[in-house]
Amino acid sequence: MSETREIPCRGARMSALRSVLQFRDYFEHMGSWVDKAKAEAGAPIFFAHLGMPSIVVTDVVAAANIFAAPKDVVDRIGQPGFGPIELRERLTGGILPAVVSHGEKNASTRRFLDAMLEDARGRFDEMLTKSLEDIAAEWVASGGVTLNAVSGVSGKMTGRWLLDIDLDAAEVSEWPGLTFGIKTSSRLVNFVLGTLNRPKKSAVEMSDRLVETFRKAPRLDHICRIGKDAGLDEEETLRQMAFFTLFNTGALGRVAGGALAQLKLTPEWATAIRNELGDKQLVPSAMNEFPILDKVFTECCRLFGRPRAYYRRALKDFDLPCGDGHIYRVLEGDTLLLSMRSIHHDERMFTDGHSFNPKRFDDNPKLLHYVFIFGPHDKPYRCAPADLGMADVFFKYVLGRLVQGYTWDISPPPEIHADNVDDVAPEDVSLVNFRPRS
Ligand code: HEM
Numbered sequence: 001m002s003e004t005r006e007i008p009c010r011g012a013r014m015s016a017l018r019s020v021l022q023f024r025d026y027f028e029h030m031g032s033w034v035d036k037a038k039a040e041a042g043a044p045i046f047f048a049h050l051g052m053p054s055i056v057v058t059d060v061v062a063a064a065n066i067f068a069a070p071k072d073v074v075d076r077i078g079q080p081g082f083g084p085i086e087l088r089e090r091l092t093g094g095i096l097p098a099v100v101s102h103g104e105k106n107a108s109t110r111r112f113l114d115a116m117l118e119d120a121r122g123r124f125d126e127m128l129t130k131s132l133e134d135i136a137a138e139w140v141a142s143g144g145v146t147l148n149a150v151s152g153v154s155g156k157m158t159g160r161w162l163l164d165i166d167l168d169a170a171e172v173s174e175w176p177g178l179t180f181g182i183k184t185s186s187r188l189v190n191f192v193l194g195t196l197n198r199p200k201k202s203a204v205e206m207s208d209r210l211v212e213t214f215r216k217a218p219r220l221d222h223i224c225r226i227g228k229d230a231g232l233d234e235e236e237t238l239r240q241m242a243f244f245t246l247f248n249t250g251a252l253g254r255v256a257g258g259a260l261a262q263l264k265l266t267p268e269w270a271t272a273i274r275n276e277l278g279d280k281q282l283v284p285s286a287m288n289e290f291p292i293l294d295k296v297f298t299e300c301c302r303l304f305g306r307p308r309a310y311y312r313r314a315l316k317d318f319d320l321p322c323g324d325g326h327i328y329r330v331l332e333g334d335t336l337l338l339s340m341r342s343i344h345h346d347e348r349m350f351t352d353g354h355s356f357n358p359k360r361f362d363d364n365p366k367l368l369h370y371v372f373i374f375g376p377h378d379k380p381y382r383c384a385p386a387d388l389g390m391a392d393v394f395f396k397y398v399l400g401r402l403v404q405g406y407t408w409d410i411s412p413p414p415e416i417h418a419d420n421v422d423d424v425a426p427e428d429v430s431l432v433n434f435r436p437r438s
Pocket of ligand 1: 098099100101106110113154158244245248249251252255301305306307310372373374375376380381382383384385386391392394395
């Protein structure tokens, strides 16, 4: 390893407004924006103003080192949002969800979520099976579904599984985007953006209606008792359950949408999965015994995973080894932005990184360590249902059952690119002619 280097571009100055506009440009062209900035900086890690002063990390070795760093060196920022993206109190009820909290606040919310999930384990197989069959029947009856609505399926299924409520998948897929506002270091810019980006009245009404559905949920009283044992009052329990079901499940839904489009572009993998599953009666909790489905899952999470960016704060100065063989000096107080579209496409680790190739994990199993499917490989801050063995099988059941039992066309032809905000373009891509396999 070579000598420690300074992080390039540090000290560059920019107004809050230009910084926000640059963040929007980055967010809307995550692949090409980073490639250009990285080339200009001449390093896989560099300073940039992206809504806030950020150290942009594009290197998978650096990301692994940051995720593995002790929590007294690097930790979550612990604010209600993701970097400059702020969660709107009006829609979240002002809670600090597990996915953005840190320290004791995260630990107490996780105690509740883990207990609630463990309590509902007995319902997992039956409710996921029933809800997916109902969803597929709806798609057969309507002839198809937009890929956007597909991303709400995991929220709809989770509503049935945990609360016995029936949510609209399209509304679930819309909710996360409504919760996002922008926050900068300038009050004036925040005021202007806050006014310009105010959520539409109809959006707030939809969100309120959804929260009322949770408030009337048949299993809420039972879940509130679990919340009480973990130190949460009823309103916080309700709001944590709403965020959990409407927001967190989106990680699965987005990967599922990308996977369904990808399998139309590489149908040989759909055939391989179908042959592997045959006509077996699939059981959600037993979906970890299919190696082909497993590597398709991992490759889909590498390409379509969420979040697209992780934020961390350096609590001390430290040296960060990167995949280019150099060590970079991170300073106390630095905001680290792990840009996952670049990190999971890092050519030094993933040959032809933009391409879908599940076989890469057969050729080099070491790569599995560098796909952060559920975030860091260790606690804390790893995906809650993943820690309990429920998240990967949930995904594999959805994809496996749809590929095994149904067939569809896709229209218009999907374009998958690292610059697409939602992975697959154009926005109105839909599964059409959705029907049971004969
Ligand atoms: C394929 C399925 C899924 C994937 C790939 C996935 C991925 C992730 C990732 C990457 C994180 C870390 C996010 C961060 O630190 O910013 C996370 C956290 C989380 N996920 Fe998942 N997730 C999946 C399914 C689910 C489902 C179905 C639920 C709820 C039913 C869920 C609930 C959560 C929660 C509550 C957290 C926050 C945990 C914490 O910070 O303590 N996830 N997930």
